[in-house]
Amino acid sequence: MNVVVPAPALPAARTRLRGPAAAGPWHLRAGPGLAQVEETVRALLEPHLGARLLPAASDVPGPELRLTLGQAPPPPRRTVGVAPGGTSEPVDESYGLTVGQDGIVCRAPTAVGAFRAATTALQLIALAGPDGELDAQELSDAPRYAWRGLLVDPARCFVEPGDLRRIVDLAALYKINVLHLHLTDNEGWRIECRSTPSLTARHGAEKKAHYSVEEYAALQEYAARRYITLVPEIDLPGHCATLRAAVPGLPDAPAPQGLAGRFPYVPPLDLSDPRTRTVVREVLADVCAMTTGPFVHIGCDEAVGITDAGFAQAVRALCSLVREFGKRPVAWQESARAGVTEQDLTQYWVDPDMMELPATAEELAGRPELLVAGYTMELVGALRRFFEPSGDDVRRVLAGGGRLILSPQSHLYLDRGYAADITPTARAADAARLGFPSYRPRDVRHTATWDPAEHGIPEDRVAGVEATLFGEVLQGIDDLTTMLLPRLASVAETAWSGRPAGWEEHRAALAHHGRLWTRLRLAYFPATDVPWL
Incomplete structure (x- = not known):
């Protein structure tokens, strides 16, 4: 076997x-x-x-x-x-x-x-x-896809350099060759930028929670020896609360009529403002200079509270700066609304169906994970309107000649909780605590049987496959690896082969791998749909 x-x-x-x-x-x-x-x-x-x-x-x-x-x-x-x-x-x-x-x-x-x-x-x-x-x-x-990635999120849950090296070793074991670091968000800025030291300034006795220039260089070297490329993400023009706190007074981007003040969000940056453009230019110059790999991710997702024209201008400015500094930009799929060229690499993560939003108050009442997350029908309606354009993003990329990294939230977002029916009784509290509140929990088979072909994207336009693990509810390395394992191995299977393995064969193989993770002192979730040995 x-x-x-x-x-x-x-x-x-x-x-x-x-x-x-x-x-x-x-x-x-x-x-x-x-x-x-x-x-x-x-x-x-x-x-x-x-x-x-x-x-x-x-x-x-x-x-x-x-x-x-x-x-x-x-x-x-x-x-x-x-x-x-x-x-x-x-x-x-x-x-x-x-x-x-x-x-x-x-x-x-x-x-x-x-x-x-x-x-x-x-x-x-x-x-x-x-x-x-x-x-x-x-x-x-031999692999089917050249890009086989994993995103981890030190911005929300800082991962110490030593623990990040453990994740690199785990990724190498399963032939993953990209580690995408979501380094900035509203909750934190985790990469030193010497042009703007206030981004990672320490406050009193607070523990340092960012990667220094030297630590970042060492992480890249460690990964390169395992044939893994680090891709840093500086998420703009939204998700910018930390940057705003570090550089006060940056103006808000123009907001769509009637949206300002209605829902809680951090106003996106206005990249047409000269001072904002200077700050962002200095930050990206630092990150590009520190990065040995060819790619820098510029985010461009969920820029709530910016006009279409302001968003398009911001995306083009960010791409232009990264190219000026000798790197190739990568961005989330929303960036396609600013136009796409054959050189663009776009990360596909959502469409309206993946949001699984309830259509009625009765349906909302039957979704306890949404009620716990504070959803109302007004919020559901706002989310439905906000994500409606995502249904055309893939078409935009294909029409412009770009390529897509497949990271569908429906299957490859590993912050999705484990379903109750595959949760051992002793791990029920972990399963309830660790899943992102608004995502419907699923079993391991759900991830393992995902087929890249189901999205109907021509294979020559697929750049590769990348799993993501955002860290809003994580509290340390054990939480992180519990959400990764066993599902990361299943994503790696599909990314390497280009299609899912037969479930019965895969679960039988997967059953042995808990021994590997135990030797590496990595916590994992013993889901009952895998016959662990």
Whole structure:
């Protein structure tokens, strides 16, 4: 039975071996050109093998995990999408893997392919059955989507640098290659900008809760060694309360007639104002200069309280500044209303149906999660009007020649709570506390069976897939990983293969992975629709 997630594309027939014994000592060897990969793979193996991972110079007998560059089987899939490393074509992440009498050999034409193969080998070794023996087999694998991302939200729930490195290691284990950091919002500004120190100024004895220039550089280097690109998000022109507090006196953007003062929201920034433009320019110059990857995310979502013309002007200004500073802008789907070009990368997250808004007061009365969140029919009506234009955003992107990162709130927003019918009794309080209040809770199968094709977007216009975990209700790393796991592994499966695995096969494989997370000291949610071992 397959235990690897994502499942390899082309597993060959297997035969039982008397060896290697996965439970015994292992050597890690790497061929020329893979010294850095070997170092990183050793670090990933250590939590799972401990003393069974032998020192490089050891002569103790044992099977070998060997990483080599060179001829590998033809890629079993054609990779499509946008390469997060900024190359014009997706990088070659394909690999072949052979389990034989003497151990495991990973073959790949590139270093990143060798690294992906090593994460497959890690899972095979760490999840070996009770007899400790591996099946003889040959695997051939490659990703379908070049962009396979995860968003975490330090703006609402700050993630310490050490914990963020743990998330990077988790992402690498499942072949995720983008870590999108939602660094700014109304609740906080989490990246040092030396042009505007007031954004992260400490107040009295308050604990530092942002990444310094040096910490951010170190995080990027750590991620790069695991072939993960960091994409910072500076969310504008809305979601700007922290910036407004740090730089008082910035004028409000012009509001649509009759909206100002009717609902609680932070007025968006007016990018036509010279002082505002100067502040934003300095901030983006800092962030672009600090970022080693090619992308900077500019937000552009939920800009409540700005006219259409003001919003379009703001989006164009933000895109222009990021390009001026040598980076490629990424934005949420609302940005498409300002116009789209073939160079634009747009993140699709919502349409009117995904909002699941009640049509009547009776329907609202039957939605306890909305009542707890304070919804009224007046608010429901306002939300319906606000999100109505989202139904045309994908069409706008496609008409303009842009590409879409698929992050549908309906399935890939991992701040969605776990359904009561798959919640163990002992975890009922966690399930009730951690889910975003206005989202209908779902089971693990709901995420695992999502199919990118269901949105009807031509595959050559799909940049990739990205799960998101916003942090409004999270209180620390354990909350964060509880919401990620097990569902992140399911998203990674679909992002790598391009389609969902069969549910019964996937849940059987997933059942083994709680052991991996336990060894990594990562909290997870033991949903009862997975038969945990």
